Amino acid sequence: MSINIAIDGPAGAGKSTIAKAAAKALGYIYVDTGALYRSVAYYVMLRGKDVNNRSAVEILLQDIVPELKYIDGEQHVFVNGEDVTGKIRTPEVSMATSVVSAIPRVRDFLFNLQQKIAVENNVIMDGRDIGTVVLPNADLKIFLTASPEARAERRYKELSQKGNAPAYEQVLSDIIKRDREDSTRKIAPLKQAEDAVLLDTTDMTLEEATETIIGMIAKVRK
Ligand code: DC
Numbered sequence: 001m002s003i004n005i006a007i008d009g010p011a012g013a014g015k016s017t018i019a020k021a022a023a024k025a026l027g028y029i030y031v032d033t034g035a036l037y038r039s040v041a042y043y044v045m046l047r048g049k050d051v052n053n054r055s056a057v058e059i060l061l062q063d064i065v066p067e068l069k070y071i072d073g074e075q076h077v078f079v080n081g082e083d084v085t086g087k088i089r090t091p092e093v094s095m096a097t098s099v100v101s102a103i104p105r106v107r108d109f110l111f112n113l114q115q116k117i118a119v120e121n122n123v124i125m126d127g128r129d130i131g132t133v134v135l136p137n138a139d140l141k142i143f144l145t146a147s148p149e150a151r152a153e154r155r156y157k158e159l160s161q162k163g164n165a166p167a168y169e170q171v172l173s174d175i176i177k178r179d180r181e182d183s184t185r186k187i188a189p190l191k192q193a194e195d196a197v198l199l200d201t202t203d204m205t206l207e208e209a210t211e212t213i214i215g216m217i218a219k220v221r222k
Pocket of ligand 1: 012128130
């Protein structure tokens with residue numbers, strides 16, 4: 001039986017950095033489910049459709065083949081054979097993803113793919129509904145959070161390093177808007193599972209948070 005670790009939480013809480021580092025240290029596969037939702041939004045935009053047009057998005061799902069591949073230990077996301085790993089990280093794709101991820105058929109479409117990966121591998125899977133919907137029987141569920149300001153600061157630094165950062169205030173207001181959309185939507189809202197451990201990383205470095213999580217996982221493996 002594979003070991004499944006679920007990490008959920010809002011944008012910018014450090015989920016992907018922490019989950020990736022912990023997975024590397026433990027030899028697990030890291031699955032960034034947000035990248036799958038992003039790849040759907042990217043494809044809708046590529047085809048020139050409006051993400052707010054629900055039926056247009058639903059029709060396009062028939063044409064989308066998302067895949068996760070691991071190249072030198074790094075997750076790459078492919079859509080219909082194209083490696084879109086870098087292209088799905090723009091602020092425009094982030095906002096569009098928040099819209100498409102609220103569509104029930106989009107969630108159903110990605111559900112089986114996520115479950116299949118978890119059945120076949122030891123995984124650390126991060127997202128918004130992993131502990132509540134995708135892996136309700138996960139061996140360990142962690143809800144990772146931090147204040148909106150701390151998250152905006154981290155995201156701002158990350159975007160600055162890539163050379164395309166909007167103003168800090170814009171990053172903060174995007175985070176607050178996405179939090180609201182992700183946690184108030186009717187389907188699979190961002191919510192802490194009842195049996196999840198809460199970890200607030202506002203006053204922690206990402207290294208400290210990673211060590212804490214590796215320690216928690218080590219306990220469930222015993
Ligand atoms: O983690 P991220 O920032 O890459 O997520 C992008 C968007 O996808 C975010 O608005 C929430 C959504 N998402 C989701 O609804 N369910 C998931 N399991 C992962 C992400």
